[in-house]
Amino acid sequence: MAKGDTSGQITELERGHKYSIRVRLAPDDAHKSWHWSKSRKVIGNKAEATAQLVAYKQELDDTASGKNVTVSEYANAFQTNRKALGKVSPLTLERDRHEINLIAHYLGKNRVIDLDSAIIEKAYLKMVEHGGISPDGVHKVHMKLSQIMRKAYLEGLIERNPCDAVEGIRRPKPDQRKKQERRVTKEQAITFIQKLRNEEQDGRIIAVWLGVATGLRRGEALALVWDDIDLKKNMLHIRNQYGKERILKEPKTTRSRRTISIDIQTVEFLSSWKRKQQAMLKHAGLRQAGDTPVCSNELFEFIDPDDFSRWRRKFFVKEGLAHYAKEEKYVDRRGIERIRRTGYVGPNFHALRHAQATLLVAGGIDPKTVQARLGHESLNTTLGIYAEEVAENDVKAASYMGEILSPNGIA
Structure with a gap:
């Protein structure tokens, strides 16, 4: 290639048999002036070396423009940028990691610009047949992939989002039986709150009371x-939240940062606990202060969320709100017979929040007030609870009309 040609260079290493090729590159972030790419060896004649040089230049151009980025590279960069910008919580990033890993495993080697509906659908089929991924799991992967590809579209890397052409990926309808098992009804909530009064107060019991009485997350x-x-x-x-990261941080949303009124029963329950905690601290040679955790552990520190959840599951089973699907007897290393319980079936802590909302709805409290108390970002979330309550009352109304319209009527 001519010496004055700035696009590339071919150097003969062995006459008519081996060549070295390299491409002249423009200044970039790492180089302030024109520079050469790494050299490549070509075994073949001059024509083949020239063809390889053209292909090499196209490859470098595609890499510089982002066209060679793989789905795995782009998905991980997408997640890294979200973390750096602080747009989502660490917990959300942790939950997204599962979907990102599946995307990288089944689609990661494909270039983003080559991704199409056929490739995506084939990957989803493999997830189900070979990976044992449920329809709900595939739906979550699809939603995350669509979000990532939309970013690639907005950046001009692709002309359209390939996920838009994938059909039939819908969130499975919730299992009504499981949904019922995870719910805390109004009647259960009322009975449960009375039982809590008889429990020995500690930080965990206080947290559960607050879940029912105020709907706190x-x-x-x-x-x-x-x-x-x-x-x-x-x-x-409500000024902070304490999650899996085990640090105090800003609430979930702007609306989550709120001030609410508490009922006199909750005031008395908390006052009783405050006095008890104060005495316990004094006995340990410590002093109760404004920054002392209300829901404290045995060391008067913030309760580990994972430890709390393990305790809460056992507590809900004890109180009749839940059960374990499987019980297995075994003998431990000391020869003591024990029972291993697995397959928790029942409500989580968030179900108490839903129960609080249901109680407010049943009491005739308007949607905006319920939204403000619970810190719902969208009114639609609150209205969804109203819709459930209306549906339940509608069944009762039909039953009542059936009694009226019966031959005997209502006395």
């Missing part, structure tokens, strides 16, 4: 300190 309850509670004015301030 788990992280919001575990993050409370005494400065957040005004027992004289019957007010509770």
Whole structure:
């Protein structure tokens, strides 16, 4: 190639048999001036070396423009950028990791620009047949992939989102039986709150009470300190949340940062606990302060969320709200017979929040007030609870009309 040609260079290493090729590159972030690419060896004649040089230049151009980026590389970069910008919580990033890993495993080697509906559908089929992924799992992967590909579209890397052409990927309808098992009804909530009065107070019991009585999220309850509670004015301030990262951080959304009124029963329950905790701290040579966790552990520190969830599952089973699907007897290393219980079936902590909302709806509280108390970002979330309550009352109404219209009527 001519010396003055700045696009590339071919150097003969062995006459008519071996050549070295390299491409002249423009300045970039790593180089302030024109520079050469790495050399490549070509075994063949001059024509073949020239063809290889053209292909090499196209490859470098595609790499510079992002066209050679793989789905795995782009998906991981997408996640890294979200983390760096702080747009989503660490917990969300942790939950997304499962879908990102599946995308990388089944689609990762494909270039983003080559991805189409046929490739995606084939990958989903493999997930089901070979990976044992459920329809719900495939739906979650599809939603995450669509989000990532939309970013690639907005950046101009692809002309359209290939996920838009994939049909039949819908969120499976919830199993009504399982949905019922995970729910805490109004009647159960009322009975449960009465049982809590007879439990020996500790930080975990306080967290559960707050879940039923105020609808706080788990992280919001575990993050409370005494400065957040005004027992004289019957007010509770939600300023932080305490999650899996085990640090206090900003609430989930802007609406989650809120102040709500608390009922006199909750004030009395908390006041009783405050006095008890104060005595326990004094006995340990410590002092209760404004930054002392309300829902404290045995060391008067914030309760580990995972430890709390393990305890909460056992507590719900004890109180009749849940059960274990499987019980297996075994003998431990010391020769003691024990029972291993697995397959928890029942509500989680969030179900208490839903129960609180249902109680408010049943009490005739308007949707906007319920939204404000629970910190729902969208009114639609609150209205969904209203819709469930209306549907339940509609069945009762039909039953009542059936009694009226019966031959005997209602006395």
